[in-house]
Amino acid sequence: MESNLKPFSETQAAPIAELRGASKHYGAVVAAEGLNLAIRRGEFLSFLGPSGCGKTTALRMLAGFETPTSGDILLDGQRVNDVPPHQRPVNMVFQHYALFPHLTVAQNIGYGLRQRRPRPPETEIARAVDQALETVRMPGFGPRRIWEMSGGQQQRVALARAIVNQPKLLLLDEPMAALDKKLRREMQIELQTLQRQLGITFILVTHDQEEALSMSDRICIMRGGRIVQVGSPRELYDRPTTRYVADFVGKSNFFAGKVTKVAAGRTELAVAAGRQIAGVAPVDIAVGQTATASLRPEQIALSRETAGQTVPVEVINRIFLGEHTEYLVRNIDLGDFLVLVSRQAEASEGGFEPGDQAFASWTDGAALILSDD
Amino acid sequence: MRIYALAVYLFLYIPIGIIALFSFNAGRHASQFQGFSTQWYGKALSNPFVMDALTTSLTVALSSAVLATLFGTMAAMALQSVRGRLRLAFDALIYIAVMVPGIVIGIATLIALVTVFDWLNPILAAIWPLADAAPKLTLGYGSLIAAHGLFAMALVIIIVRARMAGMDRSLIEASADLGATPWGTFRQVTLPQIFPGILAGFLLAFTFSFDDFIIAFFVAGSQTTLPIYVFSSIRRGVTPEINAIGTMVLGVSLLLLVAAQAILQRGRKAG
Numbered sequence: 001m002e003s004n005l006k007p008f009s010e011t012q013a014a015p016i017a018e019l020r021g022a023s024k025h026y027g028a029v030v031a032a033e034g035l036n037l038a039i040r041r042g043e044f045l046s047f048l049g050p051s052g053c054g055k056t057t058a059l060r061m062l063a064g065f066e067t068p069t070s071g072d073i074l075l076d077g078q079r080v081n082d083v084p085p086h087q088r089p090v091n092m093v094f095q096h097y098a099l100f101p102h103l104t105v106a107q108n109i110g111y112g113l114r115q116r117r118p119r120p121p122e123t124e125i126a127r128a129v130d131q132a133l134e135t136v137r138m139p140g141f142g143p144r145r146i147w148e149m150s151g152g153q154q155q156r157v158a159l160a161r162a163i164v165n166q167p168k169l170l171l172l173d174e175p176m177a178a179l180d181k182k183l184r185r186e187m188q189i190e191l192q193t194l195q196r197q198l199g200i201t202f203i204l205v206t207h208d209q210e211e212a213l214s215m216s217d218r219i220c221i222m223r224g225g226r227i228v229q230v231g232s233p234r235e236l237y238d239r240p241t242t243r244y245v246a247d248f249v250g251k252s253n254f255f256a257g258k259v260t261k262v263a264a265g266r267t268e269l270a271v272a273a274g275r276q277i278a279g280v281a282p283v284d285i286a287v288g289q290t291a292t293a294s295l296r297p298e299q300i301a302l303s304r305e306t307a308g309q310t311v312p313v314e315v316i317n318r319i320f321l322g323e324h325t326e327y328l329v330r331n332i333d334l335g336d337f338l339v340l341v342s343r344q345a346e347a348s349e350g351g352f353e354p355g356d357q358a359f360a361s362w363t364d365g366a367a368l369i370l371s372d373d
Numbered sequence: 374m375r376i377y378a379l380a381v382y383l384f385l386y387i388p389i390g391i392i393a394l395f396s397f398n399a400g401r402h403a404s405q406f407q408g409f410s411t412q413w414y415g416k417a418l419s420n421p422f423v424m425d426a427l428t429t430s431l432t433v434a435l436s437s438a439v440l441a442t443l444f445g446t447m448a449a450m451a452l453q454s455v456r457g458r459l460r461l462a463f464d465a466l467i468y469i470a471v472m473v474p475g476i477v478i479g480i481a482t483l484i485a486l487v488t489v490f491d492w493l494n495p496i497l498a499a500i501w502p503l504a505d506a507a508p509k510l511t512l513g514y515g516s517l518i519a520a521h522g523l524f525a526m527a528l529v530i531i532i533v534r535a536r537m538a539g540m541d542r543s544l545i546e547a548s549a550d551l552g553a554t555p556w557g558t559f560r561q562v563t564l565p566q567i568f569p570g571i572l573a574g575f576l577l578a579f580t581f582s583f584d585d586f587i588i589a590f591f592v593a594g595s596q597t598t599l600p601i602y603v604f605s606s607i608r609r610g611v612t613p614e615i616n617a618i619g620t621m622v623l624g625v626s627l628l629l630l631v632a633a634q635a636i637l638q639r640g641r642k643a644g
Contacts, residue, residue: 100547165552
């Protein structure tokens with residue numbers, strides 16, 4: 001609470017870590033290219049993308065396991081390109097935890113503290129280890145062996161082993177990949193709570209968009225070794241700048257076409273068979289360029305009467321999702337697309353059955369006109 | 374097929390079984406059993422020539438095993454970072470060293486050592502301050518330990534490397550990430566992880582040297598190891614005393630091999 005009263009100072013505004021044009025090449029293979037990113041103090045940031053997109057390389061450059069081929073890595077304003085991992089004040093939770101099998105749980109957690117010079121007294125290490133076990137809700141597990149632990153417990157021990165060192169950055173390399181779905185959800189909530197409680201900057205690498213959306217303050221979406229877009233989950237959902245991001249974050253309908261008209265805040269796209277879709281282009285696109293219109297299923301309304309920008313459709317399929325119903329509809333020109341209708345809207349309009357004829361409509365600003373890459 | 378397999382095993386193990394059996398023979402004939410007795414074990418252990426040979430064998434086996442384990446482990450670790458063609462070449466050389474017949478290694482080592490000694494001895498004599506006290510390099514303990522150590526090193530490299538390959542590389546990264554220096558990581562993580570391999574390698578190296586006759590026969594010079602003693606005694610006829618020595622060597626070797634195997638198995642489970 002006290003920290004809220006402090007004046008907003010320079011040090012708080014300065015990023016805790018930075019990638020400045022960081023690239024990593026392995027011979028002709030480009031793992032990461034020109035990464036620019038400022039990591040904010042105390043935030044929960046995720047690197048999101050499919051395997052091979054460079055997210056793990058970015059994380060390993062921050063940890064010090066990879067040296068950038070060009071560009072710089074900064075920690076607290078200091079260039080750390082040539083600082084080896086054991087001298088960096090960052091800690092990592094490894095994908096398969098990498099717990100030392102020949103040590104007990106307590107010895108694993110105390111490992112980092114024992115490497116410090118001067119070495120802290122054993123009583124102090126024991127106290128810190130107990131506290132870390134308490135934090136990950138595993139009190140009393142200190143004397144156990146690693147192979148006696150379940151996957152979820154090993155995950156907590158790995159977490160405790162990292163946070164006990166109070167690192168400037170906590171790096172998490174797909175830490176939930178080996179857990180089953182229910183346990184994963186639990187751990188996600190716990191990680192989030194822990195991050196708020198400790199105030200440590202967390203950096204998560206994941207290919208699971210749901211995980212990134214639900215946990216992160218900001219998400220850095222990567223593709224082919226480059227950063228595509230950085231923003232809060234809401235920003236990425238509402239204002240993706242490329243089709244790739246719109247496709248990766250949440251569900252969307254895409255209609256490919258050619259830009260015919262660009263006016264203030266309104267771009268028109270000619271899609272199949274002379275149909276036009278008008279929308280907002282977050283990134284400027286010139287007339288004549290190919291582009292894609294993105295329409296989220298919940299932004300489309302389904303009704304029995306025509307009004308505004310509408311297209312006639314036939315209902316193909318219906319999936320009941322509780323508060324919403326998802327319809328798959330077909331238009332002769334546009335093809336198949338999804339419409340999400342809320343229970344409320346359905347109550348006033350009446351439900352639709354497969355085979356019904358209806359009209360799909362959306363407001364003028366709903367569609368996003370996105371460049372194709 | 375079963376009968377053939379049985380015949381093969383009988384053919385292999387019956388002679389060994391007979392040696393063990395006749396070592397407990399009360400009479401002094403090697404061909405007829407005249408009752409149970411352990412007298413030949415007592416005779417063998419009180420024979421000064423046998424004890425001399427045993428001391429030589431143990432000294433050589435222990436020294437060569439220590440050297441082979443030390444340098445073999447170091448080589449295995451260094452080979453971790455060697456890649457490509459060079460790695461293939463090293464791998465081939467290591468496996469060849471294990472597969473070349475002992476007699477070839479024995480003759481080759483003998484010729485090489487004798488040639489080198491012929492070169493070095495005059496030089497040593499010339500540069501030594503006291504002309505008469507100049508050391509003379511000859512075959513003996515040194516050449517035995519060197520020849521056995523070199524051969525056993527290949528065994529140790531193979532075993533330690535297999536153990537390293539089974540080790541999770543991210544453990545080393547985790548150790549560095551937690552602030553351990555490269556030496557600290559080696560001491561606290563790598564060594565405990567590969568220790569079962571090192572220990573098993575040591576036991577195998579020891580067993581190999583303790584049992585070896587062929588290489589030792591060529592490079593022992595005036596020294597007599599236990600297998601060489603057994604060989605030279607046999608020319609005077611097989612006595613139950615020889616059987617007793619053979620049975621003891623067999624027992625020790627089997628014990629060490631089983632121990633090495635058990636250590637590797639247990640290490641696999643824990644690691």
